[in-house]
Amino acid sequence: MPQLSSKILGLVAGTALALASFVPAYAAEKLKLGVMGGEEEEIAEVAKQVAARNGLDLQLVTFSDYTIPNEALEHGDLDANAFQHKPYLDAQIQAHGYHIVPIGYTIVEPIGLYSSRHKSFDDIPQGAQIGIPNDPSNGGRALILLAEHGLIKLKDGTGLTPSVLDISENPKKVQIREVDAAQISRYLPDLDGAVINTTYALGAGLDPTKTLIAEKRVGNPYGNLIAVRESDRDKPVFKTLVAAYQSREVADFLKTRFKGAILPAW
Numbered sequence: 001m002p003q004l005s006s007k008i009l010g011l012v013a014g015t016a017l018a019l020a021s022f023v024p025a026y027a028a029e030k031l032k033l034g035v036m037g038g039e040e041e042e043i044a045e046v047a048k049q050v051a052a053r054n055g056l057d058l059q060l061v062t063f064s065d066y067t068i069p070n071e072a073l074e075h076g077d078l079d080a081n082a083f084q085h086k087p088y089l090d091a092q093i094q095a096h097g098y099h100i101v102p103i104g105y106t107i108v109e110p111i112g113l114y115s116s117r118h119k120s121f122d123d124i125p126q127g128a129q130i131g132i133p134n135d136p137s138n139g140g141r142a143l144i145l146l147a148e149h150g151l152i153k154l155k156d157g158t159g160l161t162p163s164v165l166d167i168s169e170n171p172k173k174v175q176i177r178e179v180d181a182a183q184i185s186r187y188l189p190d191l192d193g194a195v196i197n198t199t200y201a202l203g204a205g206l207d208p209t210k211t212l213i214a215e216k217r218v219g220n221p222y223g224n225l226i227a228v229r230e231s232d233r234d235k236p237v238f239k240t241l242v243a244a245y246q247s248r249e250v251a252d253f254l255k256t257r258f259k260g261a262i263l264p265a266w
Helices: 006-021 039-053 069-074 086-096 136-148 184-190 198-203 236-245 248-258
Strands: 029-036 056-063 080-085 100-105 112-114 129-133 167-169 175-179 193-196 224-229
Touching: 029 039, 029 069, 029 236, 039 056, 039 080, 039 198, 039 236, 039 248, 056 069, 056 236, 069 080, 069 086, 069 100, 069 224, 080 086, 080 236, 086 100, 086 136, 086 224, 100 236, 112 136, 112 198, 129 136, 129 184, 136 193, 175 184, 184 193, 184 198, 193 198, 224 236
Parallel strands: 029 056, 029 080, 129 175, 129 193
Antiparallel strands: 080 224, 100 224, 112 193
């Protein structure tokens, strides 16, 4: 068999390199995901690493106010967000007409009653001032927590979004102060107690395992979820996003980092 000359071999190699230069590099799909800053951003970073291994580049956009991520998603500034529970999303849709749907659960952060004045729930005095979030879903969530532990009683049939107008009995005549969820921890020294979302409690240096009372972790209807625009719900890329959050890596991170304060919701 005749030997190929070095000149011919060089031409073959050069042709191969030229052809290779025209093969497009594989590009990961990209999504802009809105999350709350702080601990939820830490969790999203773990999900981001998992997603990257499956061809999805998550670009995290952080927020400090619950009212903004749905607006950003509705108007196309985000592809998805992961910060809210279903009752909050339902309330936002009712108030603003958003075309947003949930596609999968992420975490659950049991809400709790914190106090810098009292060491136990039974110590709450007559006429105590109790802070709760001022949005319908989290405010209702706080009232349900107080009612479940007997501080107040709510009218029947109020569902998951009762308001202060639905308080039917108030034996200790506590005063309910409605405050922006992101600001309640700042008012804690001036209150007998405050029901604070875990995200904001952790951000304020509070320990969610040391509340006076807290929601149950099992059967909690307030699991956080990933939301997308209704027109995008069936795109395959979002299955990759959900799988990244619902991964063993994220579950292990929650267990190690938060020790029961934040749990998987899937």
